[in-house]
Amino acid sequence: METALINRLKAGCIVSCQALKHEPLFGSDIMAGMACAAEEGGAVAIRANTPKDIEVIKKRCSLPVIGLYKQVYGNSDIYITPTMTEVEQIVSAGADFVAVDTTARPRPDGLTLEEFFRSLRERFPSVAIVADVSTFEEGLRMMDLEADLVSTTLSGYTSYSPQQQAPDIELVRKLADLKRVPVLAEGRIWTVSECLRCFEAGAHAVVIGTAITRPQEITKRFVEAIRQRKEVDMNAQR
Numbered sequence: 001m002e003t004a005l006i007n008r009l010k011a012g013c014i015v016s017c018q019a020l021k022h023e024p025l026f027g028s029d030i031m032a033g034m035a036c037a038a039e040e041g042g043a044v045a046i047r048a049n050t051p052k053d054i055e056v057i058k059k060r061c062s063l064p065v066i067g068l069y070k071q072v073y074g075n076s077d078i079y080i081t082p083t084m085t086e087v088e089q090i091v092s093a094g095a096d097f098v099a100v101d102t103t104a105r106p107r108p109d110g111l112t113l114e115e116f117f118r119s120l121r122e123r124f125p126s127v128a129i130v131a132d133v134s135t136f137e138e139g140l141r142m143m144d145l146e147a148d149l150v151s152t153t154l155s156g157y158t159s160y161s162p163q164q165q166a167p168d169i170e171l172v173r174k175l176a177d178l179k180r181v182p183v184l185a186e187g188r189i190w191t192v193s194e195c196l197r198c199f200e201a202g203a204h205a206v207v208i209g210t211a212i213t214r215p216q217e218i219t220k221r222f223v224e225a226i227r228q229r230k231e232v233d234m235n236a237q238r
C-alpha cells in the first residue's frame with residue numbers, strides 16, 4: 001500500500017497548505033479550500049499542518065495528505081512533528097504520510113534519531129514516513145534507516161545547512177543520484193523553471209507551499225519589484 005501511495009506522487013506537484021496562528025489565512029476551513037483548489041489544479045497530494053487541518057482537508061479533498069504537526073518544546077530547535085505524541089495525533093486525524101524532522105539536532109524527548117525512528121516504525125508500520133532533512137549526510141542517514149521518502153524541507157533552516165534564497169537543487173541532485181529512496185524537492189520553490197530543474201535533478205515529486213498558498217508573501221514579491229522599479233526610475237531622473 002505504501003508503494004502504491006508513493007508511486008502516486010511520482011512526477012507530481014504536492015501543495016503545502018499551511019497557515020500558522022499569526023497568518024491571515026489561519027483556519028482549517030480556509031486550508032481545506034486551498035487543498036480543494038490544489039486538487040482542482042492537478043496536485044497529487046497535500047502537505048498539511050495540525051490534526052485539525054488534516055481532518056478537515058481529508059473530509060473535503062480526495063488527495064493523500066502528508067501530515068505534520070509543528071510544536072515547540074522549550075528551547076528545542078526541532079518543531080516539525082517533534083515527538084510521538086504529535087505523530088499519534090496526525091495519524092488519528094487521517095494523514096497518509098507523516099513528515100518528521102530527522103535532522104541531526106538533539107530531540108526534545110531525549111531520544112536519539114535512531115530510537116525515535118525505530119519506535120515510529122514499530123508503532124505505525126503501515127504509515128509512510130517522510131524524513132525532512134537539511135543536508136546530504138542527514139538524507140543518507142535516513143536512507144540507511146529506510147525512510148520511505150526523504151525531503152529537502154529543512155535545507156536553509158538549520159544553522160549548518162546552506163543559507164540561500166533559492167531551492168537547494170544541489171541537495172536534491174546528490175540525494176536522488178543515490179537512487180535509493182525517492183526524494184522530494186521542497187523549500188523556496190517559487191517558479192515553474194525552478195520546479196522543472198528539481199525534476200531534472202531527479203526529484204520524485206516537488207512540494208510547493210508559499211508560492212501557491214501564502215498570498216501575503218506573493219503580494220510582497222510584486223510590491224518589492226514595483227518599489228525597486230520606482231527607485232531605478234527616480235535615480236534615472238536625477
Ligand SMILES: CC(=O)N[C@H](C=O)[C@@H](O)[C@H](O)[C@H](O)COP(=O)(O)O
Nearest residue numbers: 016153157187188189208209210211
Ligand atoms: C522550514 C519549514 O518549516 N517548512 C515548513 C514545512 O512543512 C513549511 O512552512 C513550508 O511552507 C513548506 O516546507 C514548503 O516550503 P515553501 O513554503 O518554501 O515552498
